Amino acid sequence: MEHMGIEPGRLQFSWISSAESTKFVKVVKEVTETIKSLGPRKHFIKTEAKVA
Amino acid sequence: MKVLKITKEDLAKGLDTLNKSFRLIGPVKDKDEEFHNFEELGQGELPDFNFRNTRLSPKSIVYPQSEKMFEYTLDSNDPEHDILIEVKKEPSPQVVVGIRPCDAKAFSLVKLNFDTPEYKDPYWLRRFEATTLLGLACHNPCSSCFCASAGSGPFNTESLDMLLVEEQGGYLAQVLTKKGEELAHTAGWTDEAGSDAQKQIDTMKEAAEKRIKSQISTDNLKNKLDMEIYEEPYWEDVSFSCINCGTCTYLCPTCWCFDVQDETCGNCGIRMRNWDSCMYPLFSLHGSGHNPRGEKLHRVRQRFMHKLKYYVDKYDSGIQCVGCGRCVNHCPVNIDIRRVCELMNRSEVCPVTTE
Amino acid sequence: MLEYTEKIREISQKLLKDSKVDMVIGFRKGTVPMMNEPTFIRNANEVGQLIWDSNCGINLANYLTGRKEKIGIVAKGCDSRNIVVHLVENKVNRDNLHIIGVPCKGMIDRRKIGVIYGEEILNVVEDGEKIVVEGDGDEKVYDKKDVLQENCAICIHRNPVIYDELVADLVEEQKDVDRYEDVRKIESMPPDEKWAYFEGLLKNCIRCYACRNACPLCYCPTCFVDESRPQWVGKSIDPVDTRTFHFLRAYHCAGRCTDCGACERVCPVGINVRAFTKKLEKDVKELYDWEIGLDPNVRPPLDVYKTQDPEDFIK
Known part of the structure; x- marks a missing residue:
């Protein structure tokens, strides 16, 4: 995704066990912060198909 | 028929x-x-x-690869919700400059399908009627062109409104229809060519036809x-290499098949049609799961049977080609319609040989 | 190339005569310059149709998928690697194959030659390392190395990796090849430039799926773009849908793509489809030190879990 122009950080992966609530909260906070700092998405938004 | 003389400068000025x-x-x-490619x-x-x-x-100028037909909303507050509403759009008048006679002729073949006494395709027809075709005669056909034996030709005027024939320093232009006359008038092309112009065109036409190998x-x-x-039995041999891509059908000026799709985005949506290809297994897949053309042999045969026989x-006309x-030229695996046509047309049955 | 053709015919004839195979899959001469057509021969008398030259770029492994007959197959380096992938993925049974290995010297790029020649090409003759082009313009002679398909120019597995017999001695493999110069160029771009690069790359795509269908890896009974329940991708030529098709197809080929170049070769509008797949090839090489299609007995890294698998990308 990053290779074709989606900004680094917009796509994140995490492995959280159902027992790791504190990690879950921490990851959610981090993800929201990163995404907010990146601002609204510019690319790869599907609205009504661009057709004739 | 009127023949005009248009210099290169006049052509540029007129087009402007x-x-x-x-x-x-x-x-x-x-x-x-x-x-x-043709572009605006x-x-x-x-x-x-x-x-x-x-x-x-x-x-695609008359028949876009993807085209919106209806719109709908799913918003229950809207009194017209869940109703397909036809998109009313009058196509703006357009002129195709430099279309080759073969491609123009293709419109007349397709018209037989989209404009019948029983059914008329409003999307295709509206665009076609809004289109003026200003053709460009072919002096140097490609080695793979076989228009002359497919019912067309390098100077064929079918479907054209005007035909430009390049000559020293400019063009001779055959004005073929009322639309063509209006076009010439609007563009300011008024110089009539001399009385031998038609003869000149005929000579060039003959020379071009001779170049078709x-x-x-x-x-x-x-x-x-x-x-x-x-x-x-030759269909197995003909279809073996086919990879079932849509190159032949999408590049073809006379292939007209389409598929209807609904796409919803949020609360709104559109119904559109997209080009489809008889080369795709999905093309003939029934809702039941049965596919009458489940094998690639069936699909390849269908394409050639449709164009050259059905x-x-x-x-009751010539071929759909x-x-x-x-x-x-662009089939990725070199399935050649000329070779298939020879097989289909030969009168005696003999074993398949290619060399 | 003439020796190759003769040897292919000789081997095929013997295989068919001795009923070792039901059919031989190879190439026959095309009807337009620089094109050959994949074909099958069932009758030993017809082996004369088989040929070999530098226009055999289609990957014949694509024609093996799901076949149950005993097949003799003509295979250059990349075809043989895709046969290995087919074996690993159980798409074909090794016992049913007789692989006629062709040490490959690279395939020529008909588009590239078309562009540099500039006029209509009527005939192309190969003379060793020279390519003689005859057409509407003057006759021109090019060095084969200058007109190779891009993937062939950077190929490091020209020899078949698996075969039952060879049509000639093995060729020397290309050494010190920088396989990823183009990928690094894209990697160094800022995000917006990357986006624009791929936007430009795909602007002519007509969704004909020639790239997918020429690919031996793309054998899913129903491709994700053809699914309608649920519908993953729109079917119009909307740029977002078109991009989704291309990049997801590339993902499906991650760690499986041999860079045979068939996708690029068949594209009717000349899209460098490999711009997608090569990035993933590079990643798999860097992360797992993996090259696909070399050994039918080793499972690919994305197929197996190992404790030392890299996981830095997971938080």
Whole structure:
């Protein structure tokens, strides 16, 4: 995704066990912060198909 | 028929004038491409006539690859929710500059399907009627062109409104229809050519036709029975290499099949049609899961049967092919319609040999 | 190339005569310059149709998928690697194959030659390392190395990796090849430039799926773009849908793509489809030190879990 122009950080992966609530909260906070700092998405938004 | 004389400068000036009242479309070579395609010309932009033929056929000018037909909303507060509402759009008048005679002829073949006494396709017809075709005669046909034996020709005027024939320093222009006359008038092309102009055109036409090296024979197609061709053993050999892509059908100026799709985005949606291809297994897949053309042999056979046999029988006409050679040159695995046509047309049954 | 053709015919004839195979899959001469057509021969008398030259770029492994007959197959380096992938993925049974290995010297790029020649090409003759082009313009002679398909120019597995017999001695493999110069160029771009690069790359795509269908890896009974329940991708030529098709197809080929170049070769509008797949090839090489299609007995890294698998990308 990053290779074709989606900004680094917009796509994140995490492995959280159902027992790791504190990690879950921490990851959610981090993800929201990163995404907010990146601002609204510019690319790869599907609205009504661009057709004739 | 009137023949005009148009200098290169007059052509440019006229096109500039036309560009003010028409959507002008012409062959353009993208700077990083190896080929020409028809594109909308901006103000002051001129078509590039230094081409044999465009990679994609100009059929999309009248019949876009994806086209919106209806709109709908799912918002229950809207009194018209869940109703398909036809998109009312009057296509703006457009002129296709530099269309080759083969591609123009293709419109007349397709028209037989989209404009019948019983059914009329409003989307295709509206666009076609809003289109003026300003053709460009072919002095140097490609080695793979077989238009002359496919019912067309390098100077064929079918479907055209005007035909430009390049000559020293400019063009001779045959004005063929009322639309063509109006076009010439709007563009300010008024100089009538001398009385020998038609003769000059005929000479050039003959010379161009002589340059066509490739041909097909279609004389037996009509008299053969469908099943006779259908059950021929050569179809396995013909279809083996096919990868079932849509290149032949999408590049073809006479392929017209489409698929209807609904796409919802949030609360709103559109119903559109997209080009479809008989080469795809999905094309004939039934809702039950059954596929009457489940094997690639069936699909390849269908394409050639439709173009060279069913069309001929149904419309009592020539073949549904104008000999532009696009599928010949761009089939990724070199399935050649000329070779298949020879197989289908031959009168005696003999074992398949290719060398 | 003439020796190759003769040897292919000789081997095929013997295989068919001795009923070792039901059919031989190879190439026959095309009807337009620089094109050959994949074909099958069932009758030993017809082996004369088989040929070999530098226009055999289609990957014949694509024609093996799901076939149950005993097949003799003509295989250059990349075809043989895709046969290995087919074996690993159980798409074909090794016992049913007789692989006629062709040490490959690279395939020529008909588009590239078309562009540099500039006029209509009527005939192309190969003379060793020279390519003689005859057409509407003057006759021109090019060095084969200058007109190779891009993937062939950077190929490091020209020899078949698996075969039952060879049509000639093995060729020397290309050494010190920088396989990823183009990928690094894209990697160094800022995000917006990357986006624009791929936007430009795909602007002519007509969704004909030639790239997918020429690919031996793309054998899913129903491709994700053809699914309708649920519909993953729109079917129009909307740029977002078109991009989704291309990049997801590339993902499906991650760690499986041999860079045979068939996708690029068959594209009717000349899209460098490999711009997608090569990035993933590079990643798999860097992360797992993996090259696909070399050994039918080793499972690919994305197929197996190992404790030392890299996981830095997971938080």
